[in-house]
Amino acid sequence: MVPVGDTALAVTDTGGPGIPVLYVNGHVATQRNWRRVIAELGPGWRHITYDMRARGKSQTSADYSFETNVADVDAVLAARGVKRALVIGWSYGAFVAAHWASRNPERTVGAVLLEGAQPHDWIDEVDIEAMRKLWRRLGWTMPLLRPLGMAPRMTAEQMADSNIEAGEVARERVLGPVMDNITVPTRYVNASGSSLGSRGNDSQERIRASLHKVVERNPNIEIHAKVPSNHGNILRKDFRTVAEAVRVVAGSDRELS
DSSP, X not given: OXXXXXXXXXXXXXXXXXXXXXXXXXXXXXXXGGHHHHHXXXXXXXXXXXXXXXSTTSOOOXXXXXHHHHHXXXXXXXXXXXXXXXXXXXXXXXXXXXXXXXXXXXXXXXEEEESOOOOOOGGGGSOHHHHHHHHHHHGGXXXXXXXXXXXOXXXXXXXXXXXXXXXXXXXXXXXXXXXXXXOSOEEEEEOOBOOTTSSOHHHHHHHHHTHHHHHHHOTTEEEEXXXXXXXXXXXXXXXXXXXXXXXXXXXXXXXXX
């Protein structure tokens, strides 16, 4: 457990001399979602996973803001004595990883971004008050889903606030400059299918399409692959492609060194 402010984060570190890979979870996910990717990469890497605040085995907090989640990356790496790492993030974690890589190029081997960090103003299509009402209605299910690793120990209001903030972070005028500022090898892995809770495959495809502008503007960023899985099961069904992207990013870093 790594103490950070008013909380403590559950961290797992395999150790060893390999390139450190820091895995940043999806919004309600836990460390265990990465197990297939880690197994595919094997013991030649130093795998560092952690649960974000109120997720998995980590403790609750009074602050679940996006900026706090970015700062927690620093806290985890500092606690493990890691000066430079390859960051990989899925969904919400991709936004966190992209921001951290953009701000810390000297500390970043590179980044792999899965189904996230896509500049798009999707928040404008959302009825904010309806979203809050939906989370309040779903509140009773949270205790049932927590043992399965499918819900954090956050209130419905906190979950709504976090989702709304994610939409603001994703805005093109906000995220675009962050992506333009990335100077390390970065690869996207995108899914193809729609997911439970989405507004249809067309909506998700429009969000994914925003990446072409990112790639055109920044030669450090490429789309590594578009895989058959959907947003929710990409780590389970296409873990081999995800691991391949990690190897490519690490190889690109060595070529540039």
